[in-house]
Amino acid sequence: MDPLLAEALSARLRDYGLDVGSDPDLSRIEPYATVPFALKYRGQEERFQVTYAPQMTLSSLEQPIHTKRGEGKQLIVGPRITDRSAEILRSNGANYIDGGGNAYISFGDVLIDVRGRKPLTRLERNALVHSRGGVNLMSPKRAQVIFAILSWEHLLDGPVRALAVVSQVSVGQAQQTLDLLTEHGFLERNRTIHQFSRDRLLEQWVQAYPSGLGATQLRMQLVGETSLPLESDSPLVLSGESAIGDALRPETLTIYSAQLPNDLIRARRWRRAEGQPNIFLKMKFWEDPNQQGSGGDAAPPLLVYADLLAAQDGRQREAAGEFRRQRDQLRAG
Incomplete structure (x- = not known):
C-alpha cells in the first residue's frame, strides 16, 4: 500500500477516536491481502481481518469477503469507495474505511457511519498524513531537520549540534525532531535509519514540501x-x-x-x-x-x-x- 494512503487511513481512524496501535504497518499490506488488526475504543477492543482493496468495488471484493467470512470481523480499506459499494458492504456486515474518511465500523458499543466524504485534495492530504496526535512531523522547522538527515545521513552519527547547524534550527528543535522520528518508527533507538524507513520518510518529505x-x-x-x-x-x-x-x-x-x-x-x-x-x-x-x-x-x-x-x-x-x-x-x- 502507498505509505501516504496508509498514514491517511490511520489518521482517519484516530480522528474517529479509535486507537490503531502499532500492528501491523498498513503500508506493508499487498493488494487484496488480509492481515489481523486490532482497534480499541475506551477499553473495548476488537480484532479485525483487514483487507487492502486498491479498487473498492464489489467485483474486486467479492472473493475476499466470501473467503474470510468465517474468520471474524472484516475491515476493508482502500483509497475510495463508491456509495453503491458502501451500501452493499454494510448490508453484508463488512466494515470499511477509505482515504477520504467514509467509514462503517461496528463493534461493541462503537458505531461509526460516515458517508458522503469527497476524496482529499492534495493540500488536505499533505496536512493529514504528516501529522499524528496533533504534532505535524513535516512542520517547516522539522522538515529542515529531516531534509538534512536525508541529504547528509552521516549527520546522524555526530552531535545534535552539528545537525542543528546544517538544518539552521536550534539544538532543541533538532533533538525534538529526532525524538519524533524515533517515536514514529523512522529511526532506530541508536539513531540509524533502515532503507525502507528512509524511502517512506523521503516520499513523505517530498509530498509535504510544496505546501509546507x-x-x-x-x-x-x-x-x-x-x-x-x-x-x-x-x-x-x-x-x-x-x-x-x-x-x-x-x-x-x-x-x-x-x-x-x-x-x-x-x-x-x-x-x-x-x-x-x-x-x-x-x-x-x-x-x-x-x-x-x-x-x-x-x-x-x-x-x-x-x-x-x-x-x-x-x-x-x-x-x-x-x-x-x-x-x-x-x-x-
Whole structure:
C-alpha cells in the first residue's frame, strides 16, 4: 500500500477516536491481502481481518469477503469507495474505511457511519498524513531537520549540534525532531535509519514540501531573462530545472540564497510578476557541510527533485523521474 494512503487511513481512524496501535504497518499490506488488526475504543477492543482493496468495488471484493467470512470481523480499506459499494458492504456486515474518511465500523458499543466524504485534495492530504496526535512531523522547522538527515545521513552519527547547524534550527528543535522520528518508527533507538524507513520518510518529505516548507521559503516571484551564469555578491544555489539544464531546456529559474540578490535583480532588470512568473527566489534553509553555494551550484539532489515535482509541469515531472532514476537515493554526498 502507498505509505501516504496508509498514514491517511490511520489518521482517519484516530480522528474517529479509535486507537490503531502499532500492528501491523498498513503500508506493508499487498493488494487484496488480509492481515489481523486490532482497534480499541475506551477499553473495548476488537480484532479485525483487514483487507487492502486498491479498487473498492464489489467485483474486486467479492472473493475476499466470501473467503474470510468465517474468520471474524472484516475491515476493508482502500483509497475510495463508491456509495453503491458502501451500501452493499454494510448490508453484508463488512466494515470499511477509505482515504477520504467514509467509514462503517461496528463493534461493541462503537458505531461509526460516515458517508458522503469527497476524496482529499492534495493540500488536505499533505496536512493529514504528516501529522499524528496533533504534532505535524513535516512542520517547516522539522522538515529542515529531516531534509538534512536525508541529504547528509552521516549527520546522524555526530552531535545534535552539528545537525542543528546544517538544518539552521536550534539544538532543541533538532533533538525534538529526532525524538519524533524515533517515536514514529523512522529511526532506530541508536539513531540509524533502515532503507525502507528512509524511502517512506523521503516520499513523505517530498509530498509535504510544496505546501509546507517550500511555501514558507518563497520570497519573490519575478519575470525576466533566465540565462546562466548568474553573477551576484550573494551566494546562489540553483534548484528545479535550473539545476539540470543539460537534461532539458529550462524555462524557469529557481534560486535559493541567504539574502535577496538585489544586485542581480537590478542587473537583469527582473520585475515583479503580474502574470505567470518564471523566476522564483527562495530563502536558503540549510548550511551545506560541503560549503557549496558560492557560484550558482546545484542544490542538494533531494531539493532539486522536490522542486521539479512541485512545478506541476509535465515536462519537469518527466525530468524528475529521470533525475530520480539517475540519483536514486537523492543523497548529497
